[in-house]
Amino acid sequence: xxxxxxxxxxxxxxxxxxxxxxxxxxxxxxxxxxxxxxxxxxxxxxxxxxxxxxxxxxxxxxxxxxxxxxxxxxxxxxxxxxxxxxxxxxxxxxxxxxxxxxxxxxxxxxxxxxxxxxxxxxxxxxxxxxxxxxxxxxxxxxxxxxxxxxxxxxxxxxxxxxxxxxxxxxxxxxxxxxxxxxxxxxxxxxxxxxxxxxxxxxxxxxxxxxxxxxxxxxxxxxxxxxxxxxxxxxxxxxxxxxxxxxxxxxxxxxxxxxxxxxxxxxxxxxxxxxxxxxxxxxxxxxxxxxxxxxxxxxxxxxxxxxxxxxxxxxxxxxxxxxxxxxxxxxxxxxxxxxxxxxxxxxxxxxxxxxxxxxxxxxxxxx
Numbered sequence: 001x002x003x004x005x006x007x008x009x010x011x012x013x014x015x016x017x018x019x020x021x022x023x024x025x026x027x028x029x030x031x032x033x034x035x036x037x038x039x040x041x042x043x044x045x046x047x048x049x050x051x052x053x054x055x056x057x058x059x060x061x062x063x064x065x066x067x068x069x070x071x072x073x074x075x076x077x078x079x080x081x082x083x084x085x086x087x088x089x090x091x092x093x094x095x096x097x098x099x100x101x102x103x104x105x106x107x108x109x110x111x112x113x114x115x116x117x118x119x120x121x122x123x124x125x126x127x128x129x130x131x132x133x134x135x136x137x138x139x140x141x142x143x144x145x146x147x148x149x150x151x152x153x154x155x156x157x158x159x160x161x162x163x164x165x166x167x168x169x170x171x172x173x174x175x176x177x178x179x180x181x182x183x184x185x186x187x188x189x190x191x192x193x194x195x196x197x198x199x200x201x202x203x204x205x206x207x208x209x210x211x212x213x214x215x216x217x218x219x220x221x222x223x224x225x226x227x228x229x230x231x232x233x234x235x236x237x238x239x240x241x242x243x244x245x246x247x248x249x250x251x252x253x254x255x256x257x258x259x260x261x262x263x264x265x266x267x268x269x270x271x272x273x274x275x276x277x278x279x280x281x282x283x284x285x286x287x288x289x290x291x292x293x294x295x296x297x298x299x300x301x302x303x304x305x306x307x308x309x310x311x312x313x314x315x316x317x318x319x320x321x322x323x324x325x326x327x328x329x330x331x332x333x334x335x336x337x338x339x340x341x342x343x344x345x346x347x348x349x350x351x352x353x354x355x356x357x358x359x360x361x362x363x364x365x366x
Contacts, residue, residue, distance in 0.1 A: 002303055002334060004310045009051075009317070011294050012172055012224045012260040014095045016051035016317075019310055020331045023263075023298045023319030024054050024099040024176065024228070026070060028350040034059065034072030036081040042357050045088035046328035052296075052317060053089045054174055054226075054263075057101035060154075060161040062113045064102035064182070067132070069350055073098060073161040073168070082168035090171075097226060097260075098165040099174040100158055104182030105143035105191070106236055108133060117141040119150060121185050121192040121199065121208075126237045151198065151208060154182070159215040162225075172224030175212060178265050180236030183209050184229075187246060188238040202249045209250070213257055223260050226296075230265035232281035244282055251290040262291045263319070266299030285314035303334045329361045338362055 005019045022044075029040050044053065059065040059072045072078045082098075089096045105120035108131045112118055120143030130137035146154070162173045177183035185191040186208045192199050198207050209227070216225055231247040240246050254262060267281035288295040297309060298319030306318035324330050326343040333340060347355020 001307045001311065004307050005303065005318070006331070006335065009294070011052065011095060011317075012221075014171060016095055017093045018049075018051040018331055019306070019317045020050045020052075020334075021296055021298065021317045021319040022047045022050040022053045022094075022324050023296075023321050024057050024174070025321055025325065026056050026067075026349065027356060028067065028069040029356060030069050030071040032068060033077070034062075034065070034070065034075070035077050036071050036085045038084070039353065039357060040071070041085045041088040043328075044085055045091055046357060046359075046361065047324055047330075048089050048092040048094055049329055049331045050094050050324070051331075053094045053096045054319075055089075055096070055098045055170070057099050057176055058161070058165075059101050059103075060157040061102070063107070063119065064104075064154075064157070066103040066107040066111060066118075068111075068134075070101075073100070073164040074157065079164045079168045082165075082170075086169040090169075095171045096169075097172045097174050097224075098161075098168070098170040099176050099228070100161050100165070101176040102154060102157070102182040104185045105140065106131075106181060108138070109141060110134070116144065118143050119146050119154075120144070120182070121146060122194055124191055124193065126180075128237055145194075148196075151211075155208075155211050155215050158212045159219055162216040163219040166220060172220060172226065172260055173216065174226040174228055174263060175209070175216070176228055177209055178228045178230035179233065180230075180238045183212075184238050187250065188240045188243075190237060190239040202246055205246075206250055206253055210253060210257075213254075213259070217257075222258050225259050226261040226263055227254055227259060228263040228265070231284075231287060232267040232278060233265060234278075243280075247282060247287060248290060251287050255291045255293070259293060261294040261296055261317075262288070263296040263298065264288070266297055266301075268300060285312070288314050326359055328357075328359055332362055336362065 107118035125142045126140035294316040297315040326341045
């Protein structure tokens with residue numbers, strides 16, 4: 001049954017060697033200025049056995065960042081430093097995509113370049129969560145509402161980051177439209193209460209995403225652009241009375257544009273942690289039926305459940321987050337039936353090699 005995970009497939013015109021995906025995993029090992037480091041190259045080299053490697057969330061501007069030591073793709077120094085990282089990630093035949101990220105209202109004035117509150121679709125603060133500032137947890141601030149000029153500027157930032165990704169050697173890009181970040185804030189009516197062409201109807205709330213896709217498709221082939229969504233999540237206070245209609249319309253719109261893939265976070269995952277599945281959660285298989293291209297699902301899968309999903313045809317590839325952190329050579333271990341290493345809490349975010357590049361790989365004799 002596990003053999004299905006080792007079947008090659010074509011994505012974006014490239015043949016992937018297997019169905020394993022290294023999904024975006026924030027690890028906070030870049031420099032303070034968002035420049036990738038040699039330690040990151042080693043981390044991605046270790047996990048290059050995936051069929052598809054998607055970079056950790058990579059911000060498109062200083063204003064789009066919420067936390068220290070996350071990488072960017074908006075300066076030449078960042079582009080130069082990404083090149084050896086990308087080369088390491090593709091060293092075993094993987095396709096390598098950059099996840100482009102803007103956190104929107106999930107940031108805080110203490111990390112904004114101008115010292116002002118972050119930007120969002122509407123001046124509505126995140127309720128029920130706290131921002132992890134350098135001095136400890138603080139309430140999220142009421143964001144500044146993005147003007148039409150501001151939206152156009154962010155669209156341009158995504159296109160520029162995509163161009164920079166290509167210059168750094170990435171094969172494509174993934175737009176991070178999940179987990180309550182800027183795109184997701186526009187989608188959901190709890191965080192988007194605009195009365196202009198970017199708010200109100202579902203069509204209007206999806207407009208920002210589709211404008212970014214159009215802009216990015218001018219610098220990259222459209223079949224090298226993927227989108228990640230979290231249809232059943234209300235993490236970071238994004239909710240809507242009819243998520244099923246909202247995300248069905250989103251998937252149909254993405255499908256019409258012929259993108260590389262649709263990447264869905266499974267129900268039961270909130271951000272980076274497990275959560276209780278809502279009784280009204282949308283099964284990923286339901287939305288995958290609306291998309292004609294490759295579908296990726298990520299969230300809590302074992303190799304056995306991943307093989308079942310691929311075998312059923314409801315997904316084509318499966319992302320393994322925590323398993324890939326603790327088992328850098330995950331596909332090889334699964335192929336040989338080797339024991340899987342457990343995840344350590346140490347070093348998940350920031351630090352050096354501990355908990356990052358010091359997980360053991362199988363010995364060659366195995």
